[in-house]
Amino acid sequence: MSASKFSNPVVRWIDHRLPIFSFLEHEANEYPTPKNLNYFWNFGSLAGISLVIMIVTGITLAMSYTAHVDYAFESVERIMRDVNHGWLLRYIHMNGASFFFIVVFVHIFRGLYYGSYKAPRELLWMLGVVILLLMMATAFMGYVLPWGQMSFWGATVITNLFSAIPFVGESIVTWLWGGFSVDNPTLNRFFALHYLMPFLIVGVVILHLVALHRFGSNNPLGIDTRGPQDTLPFHPYYTIKDFFGLSVFLTFLAAAVFFFPNFLGHPDNYIPANPMQTPAHIVPEWYFLPFYAILRAVPDKLGGVLAMFGAIAILFVLPWLDRSPVRSARFRPMFKIFFWILVIDCIVLGYVGAKPAEGMYLLVGRVATVWYFIHFLAILPLLSVIETPRPLPQSISTPVFGGGVGLAGAAAAPKEKV
Amino acid sequence: MKKLFLCLAALMMAGPALAAGGGDVVLKQKDWSFSGPFGSFDQAAMQRGLQAYVEVCSGCHSLDYVSFRNLADLGYNEAEIKAIAAQYEVEDGPNDDGDMFMRAALPADRFPAPYANQNAARAANNGAYPPDLSLIAKARANGPDYLYSLLTSYEEAPGDTEIPEGMYYNAAYSGHMIAMPQPLYGDDLTYADGAESSVEAISADLVAFLAWTAEPALEKRKRTGVAVVAFLLILSVMSFGAMRFIWADVKKSKV
Numbered sequence: 001m002s003a004s005k006f007s008n009p010v011v012r013w014i015d016h017r018l019p020i021f022s023f024l025e026h027e028a029n030e031y032p033t034p035k036n037l038n039y040f041w042n043f044g045s046l047a048g049i050s051l052v053i054m055i056v057t058g059i060t061l062a063m064s065y066t067a068h069v070d071y072a073f074e075s076v077e078r079i080m081r082d083v084n085h086g087w088l089l090r091y092i093h094m095n096g097a098s099f100f101f102i103v104v105f106v107h108i109f110r111g112l113y114y115g116s117y118k119a120p121r122e123l124l125w126m127l128g129v130v131i132l133l134l135m136m137a138t139a140f141m142g143y144v145l146p147w148g149q150m151s152f153w154g155a156t157v158i159t160n161l162f163s164a165i166p167f168v169g170e171s172i173v174t175w176l177w178g179g180f181s182v183d184n185p186t187l188n189r190f191f192a193l194h195y196l197m198p199f200l201i202v203g204v205v206i207l208h209l210v211a212l213h214r215f216g217s218n219n220p221l222g223i224d225t226r227g228p229q230d231t232l233p234f235h236p237y238y239t240i241k242d243f244f245g246l247s248v249f250l251t252f253l254a255a256a257v258f259f260f261p262n263f264l265g266h267p268d269n270y271i272p273a274n275p276m277q278t279p280a281h282i283v284p285e286w287y288f289l290p291f292y293a294i295l296r297a298v299p300d301k302l303g304g305v306l307a308m309f310g311a312i313a314i315l316f317v318l319p320w321l322d323r324s325p326v327r328s329a330r331f332r333p334m335f336k337i338f339f340w341i342l343v344i345d346c347i348v349l350g351y352v353g354a355k356p357a358e359g360m361y362l363l364v365g366r367v368a369t370v371w372y373f374i375h376f377l378a379i380l381p382l383l384s385v386i387e388t389p390r391p392l393p394q395s396i397s398t399p400v401f402g403g404g405v406g407l408a409g410a411a412a413a414p415k416e417k418v
Numbered sequence: 419m420k421k422l423f424l425c426l427a428a429l430m431m432a433g434p435a436l437a438a439g440g441g442d443v444v445l446k447q448k449d450w451s452f453s454g455p456f457g458s459f460d461q462a463a464m465q466r467g468l469q470a471y472v473e474v475c476s477g478c479h480s481l482d483y484v485s486f487r488n489l490a491d492l493g494y495n496e497a498e499i500k501a502i503a504a505q506y507e508v509e510d511g512p513n514d515d516g517d518m519f520m521r522a523a524l525p526a527d528r529f530p531a532p533y534a535n536q537n538a539a540r541a542a543n544n545g546a547y548p549p550d551l552s553l554i555a556k557a558r559a560n561g562p563d564y565l566y567s568l569l570t571s572y573e574e575a576p577g578d579t580e581i582p583e584g585m586y587y588n589a590a591y592s593g594h595m596i597a598m599p600q601p602l603y604g605d606d607l608t609y610a611d612g613a614e615s616s617v618e619a620i621s622a623d624l625v626a627f628l629a630w631t632a633e634p635a636l637e638k639r640k641r642t643g644v645a646v647v648a649f650l651l652i653l654s655v656m657s658f659g660a661m662r663f664i665w666a667d668v669k670k671s672k673v
Contacts, residue, residue, distance in 0.1 A: 035668060077552075080635065232668065243660075244654065247653045247657045254646045254650055258455075258646060258647065259643055267559050268557070
C-alpha cells in the first residue's frame, strides 16, 4: 500500500491504519473500465441509487406508519395529508418501486443481450438473480402495507400459492399468516420483513459489486479487455456518465411522482381492505404481471406455482444453458433474433397477466409461457451448437471491424482468452 | 436496444389501464381545472361543492379523513372555519365524572359521520353501504369523470330492464344497477354565491370538492413538480455537457 499517494496527512494517518482511502482509490478512481460501454451500462448504478432512494424514503415513511389492520390505511392517509411533505415521500416510494423494477429489468435484459452472464461472471449473474428474488419479495410485502383492497387480496392470493405444496401446504400457509386468514399478525410480520429485506439486498449488492470488480464490466463487444489501451479509469469518465444518466432518470421519476403519481397503481388500493368483499379483478403490480401470467397459464395449481418460480430459477443456470463462447449478441446473428423474440414474449406475458384468465388471453398466455421455457431450455443450448458467430474484433481499441485482421484472429470465434 | 425501453414503457402503460377498464360504460369526459401538469383547484367551485356535500351527500356519506381546519384550502379564514365547525356536534370525553359528552366541533375535529358504524349505515340504506367520500375520487378509475358521469346519468330504465326493489338505473354504473337513489334533480339547493344549480353544475362542483378531499396536496404537488422537473432538465443538459467535455480527449483519440 503506497500510503504516500495521499498528500493530506490526516488521510495518510488513517489510511495507514485502515486503508479505506486506498480501497476507494483503487475501486473507484483507478478501477479500469472498458472504454466502449454504452448507455445500457448506466442501469447498474441507477439500480443502486434506486435502492438508496427506496431505503431513505422507506425509513422516513416508517416513522409515521402504523402496522395494524385498524390503523394502517388511516396512517397512510395521515402521511398523505398531515405529515410535512409526506405525500412526496410516499409518492416517491410508490413510484420508486416501479422505476426500480424498470431499471432492473433493463439491466437484466442488457446482461442477456451482451452475454454478461458468461464465464467468468457466472456468480455475478447469479447474485443478480438473488437480488431480483429479494426485490420481488420486498415489493410484494410493501404493497400489502397500505392495507387497501388490492393489498389485502393480493396478499391472500400470493400467500395461498403455498397451499399448493403437497401434504404440508395448508399448514405452511397458516404459519405464514400467523393465523387462519390474512390478518393483523400477517400485516405485522410483513412490515417487519419489508423493513429487513432491503438491507439483505444491500448485502447481496455488495457481493454483486465484489464479484463485478474481480473481472470488471463486460462491454458491448463482449470481448475481454487486453490492456490499458482498452480501458479508462472509472473516475471521472464513468462517474460523469453515470451522473448524466442519473439526471435523466430522476427527470422521468420526478415527472411520474409529481404529475402521474397514481398512474401505475390500482384505484382499488384507495379503498380500505375489506375481507368480506373481493374486488372484481385481483391484479398484482405491473412488474409481477409476466410472472402472474405464467402462474395462471398452467391449469394445475402446483404446476403453476412451480412454473412461476421456475421462470426465475432458470436464470440461475443460464450460464450453463447458453454454451456459446461468444458473449455479445452483436456477433451472434441467430441469438440476436431470438433475444428480441424473448423480449416480445415477456411483454406479451405482461399484457396477458393484466387480463382475465379466459378465452383468447389464456391461450396466448400458455403459448407465451411455453415459449419462455423453450427459449432457455431448447433454443439457447441448440444455438450454442448450430450458430456460426460473426468474427470478433481483436480488441476494444482496434477498429471494430478490422477487415482481414479480425477475420484471421477470430475465424474460430472461441478464442477469448488469448 | 432502444426498442426494449419503449416496449417496457408500453407494458407499463398497458398494465394499469387494462386492469382498470370497467367495460360496459362510457364516461363523460370533462376538462377539470385540476387536471394537467399546471392544473389548480377552483376555490369557488370547491366552496359550492362543500355546500352541496353538506346539504345533499352528508346525509348518508361520511368524509372521514377531512378536518374542518383543512377547509382553509378552500379559501375560508379562521373565523369562517370555526363557524362552519360549530354547526356540528361531536362526542368528546370522558369528562371528570367519566361520562362522554357532546360539544360543538372545533377546527381540529373531522367531519362527523352520519352513521355510528357500518352496520347502522347498511340498516338505514336497504343493506347497501354508502362509501366514505374522502378518497372516492382516487378510489375509482378516472375518478373525477366517473363521479360526474355517475351523478348525471340517472335515467329512465330501457323498457325491457327489470329493476329490483331498492335499485336504480344509472347508465354510468357498471351493470347499470345502483343502490344509491338519484341524489340530484336540479335546483336542489340555493348556492350562497348565486351560481347555477342544474344537475350538471352541482355535479361538477361536487367533483371539484371531492378531488380536493381525495388529495389536498394536489396543487402543491403539481407546482413543486414544475420546478423540480425544470431543475432536473437543466441538470441533465449541464451534466451532458460536462460529460462531453470530460470525454472529449477519449473521443478524439479514437478517430
